[in-house]
Amino acid sequence: MDTELIVICTLTGLINLIGALAYAARIAGVRTGRIALSFALFNVLLLVSRTSNGFLGPFLAKRIETALANGGGDALIWDLRLVLLAAAASVALGIVLVPTGQRVFAAAITFFQSNRSTTRLILRSMTPAGLATLRDSVALPSGETLRSLKGPRGVSWSVLIANAAAQGLLAVGVLASLYAGYLVPEFRVTASQMTAIVNGFATILLFALIDPQISALTDDVVDGSVNEATFRRAMIWVSLSRLAGTLLAQALLVPAAVVIAWAAGWL
Numbered sequence: 147m148d149t150e151l152i153v154i155c156t157l158t159g160l161i162n163l164i165g166a167l168a169y170a171a172r173i174a175g176v177r178t179g180r181i182a183l184s185f186a187l188f189n190v191l192l193l194v195s196r197t198s199n200g201f202l203g204p205f206l207a208k209r210i211e212t213a214l215a216n217g218g219g220d221a222l223i224w225d226l227r228l229v230l231l232a233a234a235a236s237v238a239l240g241i242v243l244v245p246t247g248q249r250v251f252a253a254a255i256t257f258f259q260s261n262r263s264t265t266r267l268i269l270r271s272m273t274p275a276g277l278a279t280l281r282d283s284v285a286l287p288s289g290e291t292l293r294s295l296k297g298p299r300g301v302s303w304s305v306l307i308a309n310a311a312a313q314g315l316l317a318v319g320v321l322a323s324l325y326a327g328y329l330v331p332e333f334r335v336t337a338s339q340m341t342a343i344v345n346g347f348a349t350i351l352l353f354a355l356i357d358p359q360i361s362a363l364t365d366d367v368v369d370g371s372v373n374e375a376t377f378r379r380a381m382i383w384v385s386l387s388r389l390a391g392t393l394l395a396q397a398l399l400v401p402a403a404v405v406i407a408w409a410a411g412w413l
């Protein structure tokens with residue numbers, strides 16, 4: 147593995163780790179009673195996660211160009227699969243770290259509520275006291291949490307399947323578009339621009355079908371019709387469906403690239 151591929155996998159891992167931990171902000175919001183503030187933090191992290199894929203473009207595009215120049219296409223597909231594997235591993239790590247993230251977000255929400263300054267919150271996180279809070283917040287999922295998954299999910303299978311599909315498209319969008327450029331080098335600029343279509347469709351799916359369901363469930367917790375334990379289980383299931391979608395991206399990579407290559411030539 148060369149240095150460039152290590153950088154790509156590391157950046158991919160960080161992006162997906164942030165996205166996986168974003169659900170912990172919702173749990174922290176329910177626990178602290180600061181729903182609106184937790185949603186603000188959630189949306190910031192989600193925005194970072196969903197838009198940061200664009201930063202991978204230049205690194206991956208250079209790899210495609212190098213493969214075209216040197217004839218390294220056979221190795222290229224395995225490089226892209228390794229990137230997807232790094233994404234899935236980071237999502238899995240994020241699920242394990244949800245209890246830690248929940249405690250960190252709860253502390254951040256409490257601090258922001260008192261100080262009303264994002265700058266102070268960021269600076270606080272870098273102080274010895276902030277680092278101590280991070281250290282004290284470290285926790286792993288308990289056996290009780292795992293056993294509780296047998297209870298009511300709090301979210302339907304259709305929502306989980308839609309979330310997995312959307313997350314799979316988001317994971318594969320940039321990679322498939324760029325690999326399509328390798329398959330049809332004469333249309334590689336057109337193929338690369340189709341990333342926005344794939345990611346845009348997935349984002350619409352998330353905002354139109356999944357996010358409203360989670361928001362409604364949050365309201366149910368606030369009005370007392372759903373308990374906090376059910377909400378926490380729902381967030382775990384949503385996180386697991388994100389992992390399933392990221393793993394599904396392995397199967398979607400080549401078919402999606404072929405479809406994009408065809409569409410680029412047809413346009």
